[in-house]
Amino acid sequence: MLTVNKVVVPSSTEEAFEALQSNRFATLLGGGAFLRMGSKNVSTLIDLSKCGLDGIIQRDNTWEIGAMVTLGELERHEKLNRQFDGLFAGAVRDIVGIQLRNIVTVGASVYARYGFSDVLTGLLALLARVKLHRAGSMTLEDFLEKGPEGRDLLEAVIIPNGSCVAYTTSLRKTAGDYALLNVAAAIVDGHVRISVGARPGRARLATEAMALLQVSDWSETAIEAAAGIVSTELSFGTNSRAGREYREQLCRVLVKRVLKEVARREAEHNH
Numbered sequence: 001m002l003t004v005n006k007v008v009v010p011s012s013t014e015e016a017f018e019a020l021q022s023n024r025f026a027t028l029l030g031g032g033a034f035l036r037m038g039s040k041n042v043s044t045l046i047d048l049s050k051c052g053l054d055g056i057i058q059r060d061n062t063w064e065i066g067a068m069v070t071l072g073e074l075e076r077h078e079k080l081n082r083q084f085d086g087l088f089a090g091a092v093r094d095i096v097g098i099q100l101r102n103i104v105t106v107g108a109s110v111y112a113r114y115g116f117s118d119v120l121t122g123l124l125a126l127l128a129r130v131k132l133h134r135a136g137s138m139t140l141e142d143f144l145e146k147g148p149e150g151r152d153l154l155e156a157v158i159i160p161n162g163s164c165v166a167y168t169t170s171l172r173k174t175a176g177d178y179a180l181l182n183v184a185a186a187i188v189d190g191h192v193r194i195s196v197g198a199r200p201g202r203a204r205l206a207t208e209a210m211a212l213l214q215v216s217d218w219s220e221t222a223i224e225a226a227a228g229i230v231s232t233e234l235s236f237g238t239n240s241r242a243g244r245e246y247r248e249q250l251c252r253v254l255v256k257r258v259l260k261e262v263a264r265r266e267a268e269h270n271h
Contacts, residue, residue, distance in 0.1 A: 009047045017133045017153050019046050028153065053107065053155060056080055064131075065157045067107025071095060071119065074106065084126065084159070085265065087166040087186065091122030096176045111154040113144055113202050116178040120144065121197035122168050123157060124205060125184035131156045144202055164188060165269055167261040169254055170198070173241065180242040183254040185262050190215055192262070194230060196251060200239045206230040206255075218263035227255040 008026075010016040020026050026044040053066040056077055063080060074080070074088040081089045095101055095118060109119045110130060120140075128140040133153040140157070166186035170179035179198040186193050192213045197203030209229040213222060236247040 003041045004045045005042065006044045007047055008044060009050055011050050013051050013053070013133050013153060013155055016046055016048055016051055019044070020151055020153060024151075048107075058083075058161065060161070062161050063159045065106055065159070067105060067111075067154045067156060069106045070102055071100075071104045071106070071109070072098060072102035074119075075101060083161065084164045085166040085186075087122050087125070087164070087168055087184065090168045091118045091182075091184065094118070094170060094172060094175070094179075106157060107154045110140070110143075110157060111148070113147065115200050115202040116198045117203065118168070118170055118179060118182045118197070121182045121195050121203040122166075122184045123159075124195035124197075124203045125166060125168070125186040125188075125193045126164070127160050127188055127193075129158045130154060131158055141205060144204070160188070162189065163269075165262055165265045167258050167265065169258055169261075171250060171254065178241065181247055181250050181254060183251070183258050185255075185258045187215055187262060187266060192259075194226070194255065194259075196230060196234055196255070199234060199236045199247060199251075200241070201235070201237060204234055206233055208233045209255075213259070215266070218259075218266070223256055223259045223263070226259060227252045230255045 008019050010019055023044050026046055027042045028046050028048060048068055053068040055066045056069055057064045071092040075092045092101055109117055124140055129137050130140055130143045131137050132148060133155055135149060135152055164186055168184035170182035172179050182197045184195050192210055192215060194206040194210055195203050196206060209226040212229060213226045231248050231252040236244045238244045
């Protein structure tokens with residue numbers, strides 16, 4: 001059962017940040033999905049719903065996805081998915097059910113750096129950046145690696161606005177379960193980016209495989225070699241859902257599947 005002693009509803013991110021800093025026991029409220037599923041006594045809950053963070057905005061050179069945008073909105077946003085080859089819809093469509101996706105926010109998914117997150121794996125395949133209230137802008141890769149310095153507030157995820165070929169997939173034991181492994185790949189600025197998450201650690205880029213794979217060479221041999229490198233350069237672990245060795249083998253299979261689909265889409269795009 002969730003018990004809240006005090007609710008603060010700031011009208012700006014600055015007010016929200018000040019409230020967060022003034023009370024070390026304060027908790028930010030985005031969609032509140034995970035808070036509702038747990039049992040917790042919260043002294044002060046900071047509701048971000050009035051801070052203007054709920055928009056998906058296309059600017060001249062970027063897309064800005066506000067922290068309060070829900071996964072359901074990501075899934076349904078036609079223009080965003082058309083721009084990024086359906087990557088967002090593909091990344092979230094297997095997350096539990098529509099009701100939960102209409103509650104869970106992008107900000108909570110990214111800021112918490114969940115290892116199982118399908119959203120993070122998809123975003124990492126793009127050149128995504130995070131915009132933090134205090135720390136400012138940094139690459140998603142750096143944010144996942146280092147995390148925030150002290151308590152901060154995620155305002156938005158920013159993605160370069162350009163042509164993109166992408167695909168993502170995952171494997172689950174049952175519908176609605178967390179992924180045993182998730183993989184995404186995208187061609188951004190003429191380069192292939194490959195990310196793997198739910199290892200069960202948080203998503204990471206397969207930099208060695210990315211350096212090997214050239215957009216001009218989508219041969220079976222090249223894809224096989226890249227998939228093999230990914231399964232060895234990244235570390236895998238064991239949890240209740242799958243073992244380390246199984247994840248290593250699964251990684252090779254899913255990376256090949258994703259790269260083949262990206263190659264197919266790239267060929268269609270060029271013709």
